[in-house]
Amino acid sequence: MFIGRKEELDFLEAAYASQKAELVVLYGRRRIGKTETLHAFCKEKPHSFYTCTEYTDLQQLRAFSSRILTQQHPAAAYVDTFADWEQAFSAITQLPGTEKKLLIIDEFPYMVKNNHGIPSTLQKLWDQQLKEENVMIVLCGSAMAFIEKEILAEKNPLYGRATGILKMKELDFYEAIQFFPHFSPESQVTAYGILGGIPHYLKQFDDRLTLEENILKHIFTRGSILYSEIEFLLRQELRETTVYNTIIEAIALGNTGLNGIHQKTQIDKSKLSVYLKNLLDLHIIYREFPTVSSPKDQANVQRGLYQLSDHYFRFWYAFVFPYFSELEAGSGHQIYQQVVAPSLNDFVSKSFEKACLSYLRHLNKSNRLPFTFVRAGRWWHKDQEIDLLAFDLDRQRWLLGECKYRNQPMTLSNFLQLQQKGSSATAGKAVSPENVCYYLFSKNGFSEDLIRMSQNTPHLHLIDLPQLLNHSPAP
Structure with missing residues (x-):
């Protein structure tokens, strides 16, 4: 069952219903629900949905061509692969039907990885042809720093061409708890405190089980998705994972000021600033300032607190990472009883503040x-x-x-x-x-x-x- 994302779907529907060509960039961190949202959006519409993989450029072109040509495209009678990317992108205008031609390219950064000229090709084609056609192209990606710096930033080919830019964020509190209709109110809040608003994580819990049973089965058990999820994500995005683990664990344990992180990790401050910037670029952490702070205060690198953006990162570094050896040995029940249960209320209290803020924002709206x-x-x-x-x-x-x-x-x-x-x-x-x-x-x-x-x-x-x-x- 698809839950939430009304604002995102309304945005996409408005673009589809417009009387002009649309080039939408939709991006967000991994597991945030981008692909599911796009599938929900195009479910009842004629569309071409292509998911990029880490192919060579030639393999990518062949796979993309095959996806387009299987849509009853007239060129399928003559070719099985387009000659180049310009022909391939241009082919969307010849798809059958009178509706707006809808093309979704998921994980677009993989396509660009082995052919850095693709954004230039798409920009040229957009300027010369596509912007006058009845088309909607959605470029989707999880590599947030790449999207922001290589696609959307000034001096890049597609800068200024996007008609819509949608950065997907985690589900808010009220959307997240819809995954657990059978939980008690307290269990709903606690589950949100552990998993946050990431749909992929929320789907792992079973609200027919207790919270303890869910944690033991879906987090503390080797082979479960949530057990190795954070380690998997970091290895995809970063190289010096041991250093980043040390920094993230320090923040998760409450060392949120620059001096506190330095004292906890003993990493040279100049190097630490670089590591923190990388984590900020990946949206793994964010800098928090008092609500009344001025732009001048926020520009001071010595001020502000570094916080983890993701609730589950906090949980994993508080209760999984420090006890990895014991969990590997199958002592999940003991870790839960001795470590998690006594401190779960304190841990959830920070997420409870976000739930309360969500309440106020709904009232404000x-x-x-x-x-x-x-x-x-x-x-x-x-x-x-x-x-x-x-x-x-x-x-x-x-x-x-x-x-x-x-x-x-x-x-x-x-x-x-x-x-x-x-x-x-x-x-x-x-x-x-x-x-x-x-x-x-x-x-x-x-x-x-x-x-x-x-x-x-x-x-x-x-x-x-x-x-x-x-x-x-x-x-």
Whole structure:
């Protein structure tokens, strides 16, 4: 069953329905669901769908020609392989039917790898012919750095030719939990905390089993897809995997500042910066800044925190990588009981913040907040931290949020502490108290005194787990 991706499908459908030629670049990290989304998009349409493999250029041309010529193409009566790539790409205009001619080239970087002239050929053909035809070409790829630097960047042949550029991101919280309709609310949040929004990972869990059974069977068992997934991905993208493993593990364990990563890994800072840049280019990590930070702050390489983009990377480096020898020996059950179970709530708490932010963004999109915010995220300064902070365009109205994923109810003191931290975050900004609202999210409900206060405080909103999940804020 195909889940989610409404915005992406709407974007592609709009391009297909347009009255002009379309050249769309769709890209995103591996396992994000690009191919499944494209198959869902073209399911009811006449189309040519070609998936590139790591062939030689001649083999690639033959395979591509075969795919086009088997579509009842008139040239099939005369040739079995086009003479060159210009003829091959041009042939899409002669496919039968009156609908828009739809060509999807999946893993386009593999095609370019052994023929660097293909983007130039396609650019020339687009300028001279295809842009005036009733065609839609989708170039898809997983090599994100290659797509951004070699296809979309200025001075490259296809620069400025794309009529649409769609970077696919992971599913949001509400889409991800649709994979687990039989899980309890707590198990849904925990599964999201472990797997994130990567469809390929979400499909591995079986919601007829418990979370423990899923982790033991689908993560801690040799031969399972998730057991070796991270190692496989890194070897495809990087060479010095031992160095990158050391850096990623340090970040996963909470060493997120540049100095902290340096101290943990003992890698020379100049070299470390290069390794971190490579991980940033591959979107394995990202730099996080306090919500109120300025562009000047964000340009400072010494500032910001390096965070893992993928929930499962965090889980794998926290609970698989450090215990690889024991897992290889078949001690998965012991590792789960002694290491995972006692710390799973703390681990999931970071992902719980993202789920709560997703809730607020849905409310914001449908105009169901006290105001419309333009920026939202975390805030921190020295030893103070606010889980969620958002503000409007003029920075006159603010939203402060606290997220607690623990087995005890959230208390009134938690709210009072948030108010104090909010005063620090808004200091010097002349924010009126009536222009600040509070959203408190709790896994295990709220204390009676906090509930009583919320009943007499219109700007205080309490969201427990059933409300977060069962009352989806999607418009």
